[in-house]
Amino acid sequence: MTAATHSPLFPRTPDSADAVLEGLDPEQREVATSLHGPVCVLAGAGTGKTRAITHRIAYGVRAGILQPSSVLAVTFTNRAAGEMRGRLRQLGATGVQARTFHSAALRQLQYFWPKAIGGSMPRLVDRKVQLVADAAAACRIRLDRGELRDVTAEIEWSKVTQTTPADYPLAAAKAGREAPRSPAEIAQLYAAYEDVKRDRAVIDFEDVLLLAVAVLQDRQDIADQVRDQYQHFVVDEYQDVSPLQQRLLELWLGERDSLCVVGDASQTIYSFTGATPDHLLDFRLRHPGATVVKLVRDYRSTPQVVRLANGLLAQARGRAADHRLELVSQRGSGPEPVFTEYTDEPAEAEGAARRIRELLDAGVPASEIAVLFRTNAQSEIYEQALADVGVPYQLRGAERFFDRPEVRKAGIALRGAARFGGNDSLLDDAVDLPSQVRAVLSGEGWTPQPPAGSGAVRERWESLAALVNLAQDFVAVHPRATLADLVAELDERANAQHAPTVQGVTLASLHSAKGLEWDVVFLVGVAEGMMPITYARTDEQIEEERRLLYVGVTRARERLHVSWALSRSPGGRPNRRPSRFLDGLRPGTTTVAGRTGAAAAGGVERGVVGAVEAAPRRRQRTPARCRVCGRTLTDAGEMKLMRCEDCPSDMDEGLYERLHEWRQIQASRSGQPAFCVFTDKTLMAIAEAAPADPVELARIPGVLTRKLNRYGADVLAICAGQEVVAGAEDD
Template sequence: MTIDLSQLDQDQLQAAIAPRGPVAILAGAGTGKTRTITYRIAHLIDQGLISPQRVLAVTFTARAAGEMRDRLRAMGTLGVQARTFHAAARRQLRYFWPQAYGDLPWQLIENKFSLVARAVRAAGLDASTENVRDILGEIEWAKACCFTPYDYVVEIGKTKRTPPVAVEKIQAVYEKYEQTKQSGDTFLLDFDDLLIHTAAILENSPPIAEEFREQYRSFVVDEYQDVTPLQQRLLKAWLGERDDLTIVGDANQTIYSFTGADPAFLLNFSREYPHATVVKLQRDYRSTPQVVELANTVISKAVGRAAGTRLELQGMQKPGPEPEYHAYDDEPTEAREIAGQILTLLKNGVPAREIAVLYRVNAQSAVFEKALSDAGIVYQVRGGEGFFQRPEIRKAIAQIMRASQVGGVPGDDVGEQVRAILAPLGLTSTEPSGTQARERWQLLNALADLADDLAQSNPSLTLAGLLAELQARAESRQPPTVEGVTLASFHAAKGLEWDAVFLVGLVENTLPISFAIKAGDAHIEEERRLFYVGITRARRHLHLSWAYARQEGARSTRKRTRFLDGIVPELSGAEVPERAPRSPRCRVCGRPLLVATERVLGRHEDCPVEMEAAIFDQLRAWRLETARENHVPPYIVFTDATLMAIAETLPQDSAELLEISGVGPVKIEKYGESLLALLNNLRA
């Protein structure tokens, strides 16, 4: 079939039809890089310039590889290998190992923690989980940089990297770990070893290299700014003396230097290949001009070598609202206010799956999880990568498998059949109201929606075919979208996008992170790029916020991130004024409340209780009945502390109810009418 190139803009077209040979596509966020490289591959094949079986496309995530395969398949282009570096190396090593090493058996270590822990203990170091993980990360970084145990001590001194323990101890653990893998009858390999041994075989065995290079003639590498020295070594081994290479990258989005990623390979590409075709993609089709303007402003302040190669995005979408900036007294207040803003977006028609809350470190998620849960908002952490590993989904797939084996499932297509199969598991025609039931329903409905989509694209699809497709997606980590707000770190959000994005916790020592501030300018610039990545995840709505204190009533000691200096005018370059501590006061004695449980009660525990025990007992009985009706645990309705506060204050309307900690708009909507009726009877 002929590839229709009319769907591409001028720059995308230039990249797609560039001749074989070195091509660098410098693609900014939202500029259609995946579309461009798939069209390039399809066009080269369509023109007879390359056979699909001779193309190897390399991505950084299994999800991205799966998306590329799906797009190529939709264009009628079959046979192209799209894999991650590790998946490609593993496949090649399985094939070439016998030629290189004979009958020596090898095995991939899926989890190397125990081996590293053993080496840590042998070196006389603390083998706590945290310490072992830190040392394991250091070994992974050394291998990604192509450092042997003997190189490590010398090379670490040339960097500003701070190892978790003395460098000599790291070297000893690293050396012991490598020896342990080779001490048994079976040669043990970790994921980095897949790349190391594949590269070594191609470098040292001309016959094997010749066989491989006969098979693969043309290479495409996505996210080239995040290539490590080890990945670059493997890529060079694949290429040999050839230059049929297309790379795609953006120096503005280099955010993995801590794992060994080196943007120098992208920055030096034109020097390595002086005759290369270089195309810049700067038309942003994802975000509004307002979001794009903020992204450009943030990255324009970058310093260092990469600053000279940055792309300036051009917003192609219709204008939207200006980004919003909010400062809060403390993190719980920030989280509650954001939950309220999310409720407003939901009421205005923005789907929950199109809303994300992004933060710098995973530890920041807890306060937002609580706020969303209290507000009755369904959410998923880190974008739902574990969808196919969820117990509900595993049980559902097992049910589909049993139905496939017995046959006779009612329904005109696979989508209808799947909905019938999943009905006994909780997939009703309408969404239930209970928290747990609703979460299960959301997961099952997402699976059913995926079956509907696959049935629509392939009307002849059977249940057996569906199961094969689900297995492939599980392996490539391509989960369907769950109808819930996403909570994710900036790093985990890379490659994703939403209509509305909340960037939270934007304070110094979090963004930039404290160790980056200590490490110097290069690390701070990576934090700036991480912030830029977060901004460019938003299509239309962008909210940026920070809190001056961690806990309610604590001193306001935090400062807003430096990356907003000169952007938020009223606070530009100025010190945030010291705020007086605000401690809630006991409504009985008037003294400050210093304990969290007392703040919920609104009084000290030793102050006289302003309620009758009978009222509290009746409220608990009402809660139990309400919980049973909604199929949720009683504490989901209201906690004991909240019930106690309600019993003491006896609120007369919704407004007074909302003043009580633990009562939000969603709970008012669900339980308010019934609760206020009970309270009215109690007052009488």
């Protein structure tokens, strides 16, 4: 297997230390064999950094150079730590600790608390918002929901940068923080928050790091004990380390230099939380004799995607840009990135949904497609657009997979079947592991075919189907695996929150997409004001926005669609322009005033080599206004109803029922979910408007040209009170 080959989901364990090195490219092999002294790995997106550092640890363990229990690998998310543990286990390096900074610090704090402080350790709170609200009440400061969230973020930033309440005003000014309240009020709220925690004997996640630092600084005996335990450190995503995490790392190390750090300054996108690439960029200054290895062979993306990513960074400015890595794609040629301009955001969402529907019909798995946006608030319009064309989706950052009730119940059922399988009639005819899993999960609601529609029933089925698929992948690599083996694998994944893939298009913010990848990526809303975001004003903030777009581009393996809208709502003034980051990278760059024809009507798609394809023309719209009170509508749901949600409805209930029954018949005939015919809100809008001709029907949002041609005659007949013969229409 070459380095460019994707490793299987469950690779076989190498039979020797040398076998661990097989398949690594020259730079990855240099990382894996550099086991002494400080090592700095500068790893670009898609270059196999996790592969390099896990093979490094495994090679050291298998060669007898590193003792597994003496190695501590730290990263930033439970999922990343779980993936690292899984890879190390498959490479035969069991016993290595792979944790997040917080998890490692909490474990040490719990162990040493009786010795260092005495008594029981304070309770750890998951969420700060209520405590911040109570602190605000004590200060007699009224905060709305948005201000509560922002004040909480300021407190978190203060703690990870080791800023006290008294020092906050000066530190915030120096860092260019834009706080929701005056610096004096934030400092007051911060101090009150600490008082509330103290009174209630609770600590937060930042306290875990602060207390661990304090214990290691104040108790030399405890610091020596920790350093005796852990003698070799590996830090992933080192560009995201905060000053507090760096201080903890230094205390773990002491005077030693057995440290390997991995990072990419061009992927620093969390500075608002206190992260800084300075520790990565200054590594050679602190460790003059460090071994430095650059990973630039990109195994993830095609040359076309990599060319765009490199082009983005070529225009960057600042310290991180000075250390950028020029990626070199190792994959075969693919399609050029497509740039699309739309008249408004609903048109952009409909265009992306239409493209995704075409990809699914062409055989692309839904789980290999993602729609990425700058802010979470952008997701709703894409959820609706995907639902309108019958595309299943999942929101990144929603409830964790192994916390879902149906997944917990399925785990209990599988565990019981593994323990008492011989007495379980469900398993009598199940000759292999996947068949056993399907048999057990059929009792929990799994069926060979998915249920119609989206909603909760479909989501539960998708969760169970993900477990079935996981069993198939597992047995493909471990042919003799038993149900008990699979249960053990599920337990390991649950502890790491390493969820199997759910079949659905991923909707995610650019920040939450970090560390993930898909075959097809739609980068939407790439316009000035959103990318870079409006409140990014300083040079440093603008450059971080550029890096955020770079992260989005490098999530794509094969196909990349970049789009923007000229206005927010239908009929709005087309006063937006594409992101400045695309200047010089998209072909035929023109000013907003110079756009005519297809660009003004609905969209122009351009590959980076200049091929121009007109998107399907979309009808012109005047500003959407509530037909009851006249207010301009911006919410997608309200625009479908053509009225404010709170305004009274004049819907013909009888007409709505007839339309609903007709929709069920159409959905049954076509074998698709009912909402693929028309969504509930579109039916409500039709029942309220009672259109008399195709022109009136076409004015209703949600009645696209395709649906007008296919269903228009039936809908108008129903609105006119006529009988519609079921089954008369051909597909």
